[in-house]
Amino acid sequence: MRRFFYAINNDNTDAMPLPKLGDLPLGSHVELPDSIVHHWCRVLRANIGDEGVLFDGFGGEYHVQLQSISKKHATVAVLAHSTDERTAPILSQIGLVMSRGDRMDYAIQKSTELGVTAIQLLTSHHGEVNLKPAQVEKKLAHWQQVAIAACEQCGLNRPPLILTPMSITDWLTQPSRSAPHLTVSPLVAELSQDHYYQALQQPADLRLQLSVPAVGQPAMPEALLPLLKQAAPYIELLIGPEGGFSDEECKWAADAGFAPWQIGARVLRTETAPVVALATLHALTL
Structure with a gap:
């Protein structure tokens, strides 16, 4: 049907x-x-x-x-x-540096299928995409529609919110998540005020940065597995561009409480990383 x-x-x-x-x-x-x-x-x-x-x-x-x-x-x-919901057992927000064309659509589509709650669009030092002010509304509407179409296909009843682009500096250094409104496409403006999405205004239980494999760095933060045993944990993921984060951005992320998380020994593309990260989180909850 x-x-x-x-x-x-x-x-x-x-x-x-x-x-x-x-x-x-x-x-x-x-x-x-x-x-x-x-x-x-x-x-x-x-x-x-x-x-x-x-x-x-x-x-x-x-x-x-x-x-x-x-x-x-x-x-x-x-x-x-x-009353079927089909929402994921994990509340999740991805801070995702924007990429070009189909790669961005793919990341949003597959993240939706895997139950992401929100995607914060980011710009960074090595990012490929810096939207002009006149482009923001159109691109935000397009990416929100990509997420909605994925919901229609996969059976999810609560679409993820695609949040208007901001610089990684602003996202990492903002003092709190207590802003009165989530900035989204007009298509989901009233929906974003629903109680389900208001949890995104609260501090995350754990913040993870998908990182390039490094010798001596733990593969998984110690806090992750115990957290996944709790009911409805809120996890934020930070995923960089193809060129990776600058040293300065990595320092900002660490200062903001993001722990490095390397999934395997391979370097993942920016559109693959959200899929692997979300799928891994769900597998670890089983």
Whole structure:
């Protein structure tokens, strides 16, 4: 059955925000956002009576049936609610230095499939990408949509937040995580205020920097395995660019409490490192 993200921050720029699905009684008729109308009704050629699944990121998912289709609009009836979440047992945020083109899309897509909670986009001394102010909104929307599409495919009901780019210096030296708002694409602006994501405002239980293998450096921080035995630990991962972090950035990371973590004896590409790190964390919780 087809799954679609129902964004209450409607992609119709001249329209009012849509209601949360959880605020509506079963049997209610709901107008679909343009993106779902286009994909489901035009691209996939759905018909009245076809059924699908909607999730709005606020918890669970909703079984719906198409009731009407016109040139620009479509409505569904909400038939049932499932409380299935499928979120990872670890709350995780990746500080990821931006890379070019498909490599960045791949890192976000696969991190989403592996249950990452948020990705903080970073610039660094050796990074390939430094967005101009006029580019930020468009790129942020694109990468958030990559994450949402991955959720639709893999069954995750709470999409990861893609956080607006900032320099690694600012991220590592900011005094706390107590900022009143997470800076995200308008598509998920209200969703980012949900209690599930507010834990990202708190200090992480452990901060790990994916590092290049080095002689004499422990492969795994001692604190990691005991932490993974706790309920819902919050872990931050720092992943650098292809050229690696500068010595100064490594010092900043250490000063900010990031412990080096080397996974194996190989040097991983920047788009591979998030996948390996998240998969390893999940395997260690089993």
